[in-house]
Amino acid sequence: MRAPPNRRGLICWGRCKMDGITITAVISAAAAISGIVLGWLGRSRTVRQDGAEDGELRASVEYIARGVDDLRVEIRSQGQRYDMLAERVTRVEESAKQAHRRIDRLENEGRG
Numbered sequence: 001m002r003a004p005p006n007r008r009g010l011i012c013w014g015r016c017k018m019d020g021i022t023i024t025a026v027i028s029a030a031a032a033i034s035g036i037v038l039g040w041l042g043r044s045r046t047v048r049q050d051g052a053e054d055g056e057l058r059a060s061v062e063y064i065a066r067g068v069d070d071l072r073v074e075i076r077s078q079g080q081r082y083d084m085l086a087e088r089v090t091r092v093e094e095s096a097k098q099a100h101r102r103i104d105r106l107e108n109e110g111r112g
Helices: 020-111
Strands: none
Touching: none
16 A cells, blocks of 8 residues: 655655655754753753742841841940940049039138
């Protein structure tokens, strides 16, 4: 049984001759399919790499956020220490003022 005659040679059973247009069409289809497959593989690889970079960035941001939180706690602590020192300096100044008054009074009593 022989294959039915084919005008362009696209479908044939047994022996068939492929003309230039058929070969070009087959090569074009293979190139298109391989381009789609390679493009999809490259896209998925890029998505994975972007995910890894996003993870690194998130870790860096979290590290920076923890550092900022630590600095806020330290600044609050320094503010409290400053307030305590300011209060102590005020007391020392008042005490020195009273001491000078006593010294002045003693000097005045000694002269008089």
